[in-house]
Amino acid sequence: MSGELFKVTHTKIEAFRRCRKQYWFGYVSGLVWPAPGDPPAAIVGNGVHRAMQKLCDTGEPKDGWAELDAYLRMPKHAVAGPGTEGWALAFACYERGIEAHRAIVSEARWAELESWAPSKRLGITVRAKADRVDRLGPDRWQVVDWKTGRFDLDDVVDRQLDLVHLIVRTVRKLPRAATVRAVGWNLRTGEQRVRELTRDDARATMEYLGGMAQRMQAETEFLATPGVHCAFCNWRDRCEEAARVESEGLDWLEWDDGVEGLGADGVRGPA
Numbered sequence: 001m002s003g004e005l006f007k008v009t010h011t012k013i014e015a016f017r018r019c020r021k022q023y024w025f026g027y028v029s030g031l032v033w034p035a036p037g038d039p040p041a042a043i044v045g046n047g048v049h050r051a052m053q054k055l056c057d058t059g060e061p062k063d064g065w066a067e068l069d070a071y072l073r074m075p076k077h078a079v080a081g082p083g084t085e086g087w088a089l090a091f092a093c094y095e096r097g098i099e100a101h102r103a104i105v106s107e108a109r110w111a112e113l114e115s116w117a118p119s120k121r122l123g124i125t126v127r128a129k130a131d132r133v134d135r136l137g138p139d140r141w142q143v144v145d146w147k148t149g150r151f152d153l154d155d156v157v158d159r160q161l162d163l164v165h166l167i168v169r170t171v172r173k174l175p176r177a178a179t180v181r182a183v184g185w186n187l188r189t190g191e192q193r194v195r196e197l198t199r200d201d202a203r204a205t206m207e208y209l210g211g212m213a214q215r216m217q218a219e220t221e222f223l224a225t226p227g228v229h230c231a232f233c234n235w236r237d238r239c240e241e242a243a244r245v246e247s248e249g250l251d252w253l254e255w256d257d258g259v260e261g262l263g264a265d266g267v268r269g270p271a
């Protein structure tokens with residue numbers, strides 16, 4: 001193993017789990033990442049996160065309002081600008097965010113706490129950002145990841161919370177006795193996904209990530225796994241497998257291998 005630690009992030013691991021080819025495009029190929037699009041949902045999410053950061057910084061709702069307003073009025077964000085559904089949704093989420101902020105009683109708080117947790121033994125360095133961290137008491141902490149989507153996938157949220165927990169525990173060097181309430185807090189639906197986490201959980205997370213890093217570094221095939229997630233893949237335009245599944249659908253099931261013929265629906269198969 002070289003001296004350099006293998007970087008691990010939530011996005012990187014999820015790409016590897018979802019589709020090896022997507023992972024290859026993003027982290028192995030060396031290709032320049034396509035510029036991400038700016039769909040309304042992403043603009044709303046970014047705007048609300050920025051507003052929540054300002055709110056956490058000062059505790060003044062007006063600071064978050066001003067940030068969200070200015071962000072959504074940027075010409076680049078016109079699809080979620082004044083008068084649009086996105087605009088209304090963003091401010092509704094922020095209203096919920098203000099309620100959430102008021103409901104959290106803490107001794108100290110930090111917005112957008114970003115850091116890394118290196119492990120020479122495992123050969124990895126884990127990087128993550130916590131949207132909000134609160135010290136609720138001497139050995140009691142809370143970390144929040146704000147969500148603004150229509151729904152969240154529980155298992156994905158859980159893995160993300162485990163990573164931010166690891167970061168908080170490392171950066172703040174929390175003692176063994178400290179417990180952390182990790183929350184995926186959806187400001188659109190009001191739902192909270194809560195995990196109560198300990199130092200042993202952090203250790204288990206680190207071991208899991210070390211194991212995943214080994215598999216990721218040993219991977220050589222990078223097989224594509226086309227699915228509904230292709231609709232959100234930045235590499236979709238360059239992916240033959242996704243295009244093939246889209247054009248052929250299940251018709252190929254009617255074909256004999258290598259023999260041209262007509263399927264049950266009259267579609268001609270390959271020569």
Ligand code: SF4
Binds near residue numbers: 225234241
């Ligand atoms: S378009 Fe789909 S199959 Fe292709 S790389 Fe992206 S996620 Fe994988």
